[in-house]
Amino acid sequence: MAYTGSVPDTAVRRLDWMDQMACRDVDPELFEDDDQEHEARTICIARCPVRSQCLARVKTMERGKHRDQRDGVVAGLTYVERHRLDADAPHHQGDAEVLKFDGTERCGTHLALLRHLWLDEPIDSKCWSGKVKRDRKNRGAASDVARAVS
Ligand code: SF4
Numbered sequence: 272m273a274y275t276g277s278v279p280d281t282a283v284r285r286l287d288w289m290d291q292m293a294c295r296d297v298d299p300e301l302f303e304d305d306d307q308e309h310e311a312r313t314i315c316i317a318r319c320p321v322r323s324q325c326l327a328r329v330k331t332m333e334r335g336k337h338r339d340q341r342d343g344v345v346a347g348l349t350y351v352e353r354h355r356l357d358a359d360a361p362h363h364q365g366d367a368e369v370l371k372f373d374g375t376e377r378c379g380t381h382l383a384l385l386r387h388l389w390l391d392e393p394i395d396s397k398c399w400s401g402k403v404k405r406d407r408k409n410r411g412a413a414s415d416v417a418r419a420v421s
């Protein structure tokens with residue numbers, strides 16, 4: 272007799288949200304390229320309707336892994352940030368320090384943005400404009416370097 276069982280519900284839900292990923296039609300290299308970190312982060316934060324699901328998934332999949340076992344930007348966070356924020360991950364000498372939040376992070380700073388991203392809190396306008404300003408500054412610094420070496 273043919274198998275008539277239904278697909279497990281969790282698998283169906285997982286596929287449902289994956290259909291809405293804003294990165295679906297974007298070159299995956301953009302999310303792996305350190306120089307395009309700001310663009311990748313913007314797609315996750317400003318354009319992706321399923322960032323919460325993506326965040327929950329990446330937290331589960333990467334929990335306890337070292338930085339070297341992680342890649343790229345996922346759910347608006349770089350692999351280094353996800354490593355620093357994972358309390359279960361091994362942290363070796365020479366790794367960037369572990370990040371912990373105590374609720375005093377000031378909106379508009381990078382640390383506050385990281386807290387919102389990691390704890391799946393709404394991104395307020397101060398944190399968003401702070402990100403945009405830092406992106407502009409970093410782009411300016413990058414073009415200064417490019418001019419200096421050309
Ligand atoms: S939040 Fe996740 S699913 Fe959405 S664009 Fe970013 S990496 Fe892709």
Ligand SMILES: [Zn+2]
Nearest residue numbers: 378383395398
């Ligand atoms: Zn904020």
